Amino acid sequence: MTTILCHYAGSLRCSASHGPSGSELVTDAPSDNQGLGERFSPTDLVATALATCILTVMGIVAERHAIPLEGCTARVEKRMTSGGIRQIERLTVWVALPDGLDDGQQRLLRRAAEGCPVKRSLEGAVAMELHWETLRAAAG
Numbered sequence: 001m002t003t004i005l006c007h008y009a010g011s012l013r014c015s016a017s018h019g020p021s022g023s024e025l026v027t028d029a030p031s032d033n034q035g036l037g038e039r040f041s042p043t044d045l046v047a048t049a050l051a052t053c054i055l056t057v058m059g060i061v062a063e064r065h066a067i068p069l070e071g072c073t074a075r076v077e078k079r080m081t082s083g084g085i086r087q088i089e090r091l092t093v094w095v096a097l098p099d100g101l102d103d104g105q106q107r108l109l110r111r112a113a114e115g116c117p118v119k120r121s122l123e124g125a126v127a128m129e130l131h132w133e134t135l136r137a138a139a140g
Helices: 042-064 103-114 117-122
Strands: 004-010 013-018 024-028 073-080 088-098 127-135
Touching (some): 042 117, 103 127
Parallel strands (some): 088 127
């Protein structure tokens, strides 16, 4: 079990302290919802959690199978509903795998990404799409 202590600082800004490590982060309400928009919003953190969870579980599998994953990226776009109750409508993630991975390695990493705990936790509540790309090696 992990404990995170959150504190309302005023002006729609909150801080959170991660119990085990003591690291901190600050959130703002987005500028399109009465906030300053100077920091990640709470829903931005949900999108960030999805992308970083995908990279993390792929990293675990990559280390276990000696697959070079350095340089892999995940770009996530968050779309909020435009009417009715304000909530995340869709999260779209583009994962760029390093060049040179064989088909089996790519399948293994994709399967790991599809099973990340954040994605599984959000399924059925938020529409999600994963797209796959390959990072091309720079010509030297």
